[in-house]
Amino acid sequence: MNPTLIAEMMAALAAEPRIRAIQALVRAGAKGVPAGDLARWCGVAPSTMSFHLTQMREAGLVESRREGRTLYYLANLVSLEALGRGVMTGFCPAAVPALDPLSTTLPGDPAMSADDRDQPLNVLFLCTGNSARSQMAEAILAREGAGRFRAFSAGSRPRDAVHPQALAVLRRAHLPVEALHPKTWDAFAAPDAPSMDFVFTVCDDAAGEPCPVWPGQPMTAHWGVPDPVAFRGTDAATAAVFNDTFRMLYNRISLFVSLPLASLDRLALQRRVEAIGAMPRDPEVSEPVEIATSA
Structure with missing residues (x-):
């Protein structure tokens, strides 16, 4: 990954409530979490959490889905994995082949030849x-x-x-x-x-x-x-x-x-x-x- 994009994503995570929010969103998976719940879990005001989510959304780390009147936020796992791989490639390249938390490949599955x-x-x-x-x-x-x-x-x-x-x-x-x-x-x-x-x-x-x-x-x-x-x-x-x-x-x-x-x-x-x-x-x-x- 390009260093500029890595820097933008890491800057969007550079606050403790954002790290906690991302962790909660990853655990929540595809169902997502409303912004109000994230604010309570992270101990910040709803307006502050909305600001944090906007910054992470602009960096491509967070997505949103509306159901009725409720807006649910989800972690963009593809972006997070790419960020992890991009950082590891620079600091610990020997560990990169094992860094594949989202892979669904099982023995006998056809991966790319x-x-x-x-x-x-x-x-x-x-x-x-x-x-x-x-x-x-x-x-x-x-x-x-x-x-x-x-x-x-x-x-x-x-x-x-x-x-x-x-x-x-x-x-x-x-x-x-x-x-x-x-x-x-x-x-x-x-x-x-x-x-x-x-x-x-x-x-x-x-x-x-x-x-x-x-x-x-x-x-x-x-x-x-x-x-x-x-x-x-x-x-x-x-x-x-x-x-x-x-x-x-x-x-x-x-x-x-x-x-x-x-x-x-x-x-x-x-x-x-x-x-x-x-x-x-x-x-x-x-x-x-x-x-x-x-x-």
């Missing part, structure tokens, strides 16, 4: 226009995958060119952009197309469209993030929206490349990639807002 681990895994990112989010994801994974993954992107109705702001944010991150161009997703369903191991949709529209049949039966998940191209505002505001989109994709991909693929069976891995996609969208970004401009 040795051949799969020796060859780069192909990952396809999809959105409708293939002009911003999927292009950013392709560029991010191409670098963060460090040779273990090969990244591709495509769209159901590709635009004519990559959005200039998407190219700008990638250049600011020192990522190469020369080879990026919109592509139709039909090209990746052809018999001679590379066989995909993972296919992720990064926009809600593409997730709802009938997809081609991908060769090789790849694992799929929806990693939707708000569309920065829909935003209308000043140049500075538009750049900020694209920066936020890049950050959300970067955080998810950092978690993905940190997964212990060799020790996970297919069901466990499917749950992990779906959990990454279910991470709360950045509350500071939400959906891009259309701003009316004078004629």
Whole structure:
């Protein structure tokens, strides 16, 4: 995991009530815990606990689910495990192979084969226009995958060119952009197309469209993030929206490349990639807002 993301997550945990809250949420599991109960257990005011939960939610460590009028909070186990692995890799690398508390692999279960681990895994990112989010994801994974993954992107109705702001944010991150161009997703369903191991949709529209049949039966998940191209505002505001989109994709991909693929069976891995996609969208970004401009 990238050190910047590790630092952000650790900073979000840097208070005793937050540690106690995370411990309680992990013990509670999928049923979650209301914020009021967490406040009582941790001995803080409800407003203080709401602040702590907001900080941990923004860092991707906590999720929420509403049932009626009650908001339940849950620990994001994928993020917590990735944080643990990221820290252990730096301080005690010999212990990392044994650090897999969420694995459901049992003797005889089919984990990823040795051949799969020796060859780069192909990952396809999809959105409708293939002009911003999927292009950013392709560029991010191409670098963060460090040779273990090969990244591709495509769209159901590709635009004519990559959005200039998407190219700008990638250049600011020192990522190469020369080879990026919109592509139709039909090209990746052809018999001679590379066989995909993972296919992720990064926009809600593409997730709802009938997809081609991908060769090789790849694992799929929806990693939707708000569309920065829909935003209308000043140049500075538009750049900020694209920066936020890049950050959300970067955080998810950092978690993905940190997964212990060799020790996970297919069901466990499917749950992990779906959990990454279910991470709360950045509350500071939400959906891009259309701003009316004078004629």
